[in-house]
Amino acid sequence: MVRAFVTLVFVAILGLAFGRLALxxxxxxxxxxxxxxxxxxxxxxxxxQNVVAAIIVTYRGLDTLGExxxxxxxxxxxxxxxxxxxxxxxxxxxxxxxSGELLQTGTRMLTPLILLFGIYVxxxxxxxPGGGFQGGAILASAALLLLLADPVRRFSHRLLSWxxxxxxxxxxxxxxxxxxxxxxxxxxxxxxxxxxGSIFSAGAIPLIYALIGLKVGAEFSSILESLxxxxxx
Amino acid sequence: xxxxxxxxxxxxxxxxxxxALTNRNLLRxxxxxxxxxxxxxxxxxxxxxxxxxxAPILDAAVPLESAxxxxxxxxxxxxxxxxxxxxxxxTALMLAYAYSLFRHRKSLDISxxxxxxx
Numbered sequence: 001m002v003r004a005f006v007t008l009v010f011v012a013i014l015g016l017a018f019g020r021l022a023l024x025x026x027x028x029x030x031x032x033x034x035x036x037x038x039x040x041x042x043x044x045x046x047x048x049q050n051v052v053a054a055i056i057v058t059y060r061g062l063d064t065l066g067e068x069x070x071x072x073x074x075x076x077x078x079x080x081x082x083x084x085x086x087x088x089x090x091x092x093x094x095x096x097x098x099s100g101e102l103l104q105t106g107t108r109m110l111t112p113l114i115l116l117f118g119i120y121v122x123x124x125x126x127x128x129p130g131g132g133f134q135g136g137a138i139l140a141s142a143a144l145l146l147l148l149a150d151p152v153r154r155f156s157h158r159l160l161s162w163x164x165x166x167x168x169x170x171x172x173x174x175x176x177x178x179x180x181x182x183x184x185x186x187x188x189x190x191x192x193x194x195x196x197g198s199i200f201s202a203g204a205i206p207l208i209y210a211l212i213g214l215k216v217g218a219e220f221s222s223i224l225e226s227l228x229x230x231x232x233x
Numbered sequence: 234x235x236x237x238x239x240x241x242x243x244x245x246x247x248x249x250x251x252x253a254l255t256n257r258n259l260l261r262x263x264x265x266x267x268x269x270x271x272x273x274x275x276x277x278x279x280x281x282x283x284x285x286x287x288a289p290i291l292d293a294a295v296p297l298e299s300a301x302x303x304x305x306x307x308x309x310x311x312x313x314x315x316x317x318x319x320x321x322x323x324t325a326l327m328l329a330y331a332y333s334l335f336r337h338r339k340s341l342d343i344s345x346x347x348x349x350x351x
Contacts, residue, residue, distance in 0.1 A: 003255075004255055010254075011247055011251045011254075014250065015243075015247050018243040021243075022236065022243055025236070025239065027235055028306075031283070031304075031306055032306070034308055035306045038308070040300065042291070043291060043297055049290055050290050050291075051289035051304065051307040052289055052307045052310045052314065055308065056311050056314060060311065063315065067315055067319065071318065074323075074325055074326055077329070078329040081329045081330060082329055082332065082333070084333070127290075127292075128290065129288070133317075133318050197292070223325050
């Protein structure tokens with residue numbers, strides 16, 4: 001009781017601080033200098049329509065590489081923690097009833113469409129809202145559907161790890177090409193910028209986003225599979 | 234609009250912190266942390282919003298010459314995209330550790346884990 005009261009007092013003090021921040025907040029009338037720089041130089045420098053994609057893949061490409069690495073570490077640690085703590089195993093998916101005909105047929109019909117949509121989202125990342133992370137999450141949702149419809153199903157670890165590490169290696173290679181052929185690490189101008197607004201434009205951004213999408217999709221799928229494997233024991 | 238988004242973002246942060254501090258169940262604490270990080274993302278995006286402007290996508294609706302006068306700030310949006318992805322990783326890790334604790338100790342109640350308590 002006392003603990004809840006103390007917590008409430010602390011949260012109320014924090015709420016006062018937040019309230020002052022929110023009440024005194026005046027939105028800027030114009031963009032700040034960094035944002036103006038990105039807004040004006042994104043079309044000539046990167047050729048991407050989506051300014052956020054240009055920031056993530058090109059201007060802040062190194063951060064994104066780090067972010068993808070963090071995701072990889074997460075997937076690896078989740079697999080490690082769950083593998084070490086697996087209890088007595090009674091065979092995979094034992095005691096589960098088979099899923100129904102409707103669910104299985106529906107899954108077979110929906111999975112290619114979901115995969116196609118994920119690929120659409122990351123291939124068009126430089127033109128429309130979307131990109132590698134969103135597309136990769138959609139790819140992994142297809143994996144989740146497969147796992148939910150058939151809990152005994154396992155994806156090929158070899159395939160997932162090849163997709164994951166292959167796309168990571170190509171991502172870094174494209175970055176290194178940028179050092180020699182263009183202005184620096186992860187510079188997207190190693191490929192021609194193309195017509196502004198068309199699908200084959202913005203240099204290496206669609207390529208990098210496709211690699212990020214595959215990598216993120218493989219990582220999320222392996223996290224989901226580790227969680228599912230831990231569940232059947 | 235931005236004020237409403239910002240207020241609800243701050244409310245989500247407070248709710249999440251309160252939930253994480255008062256709940257004793259590990260899974261509820263993980264849910265509370267996710268709510269708090271969602272609140273942080275909402276506040277960040279609402280700070281990047283400028284009244285009467287459009288999304289930072291330079292298509293037919295936004296002429297290139299006046300782009301800087303028509304789009305909202307793209308930097309917080311890029312930052313929040315990163316934050317969402319990292320938040321997902323953190324949530325997955327917390328769930329995996331909670332599962333591991335439950336495996337070893339057959340409990341999800343934080344009161345049963347007293348090794349780090351003083």
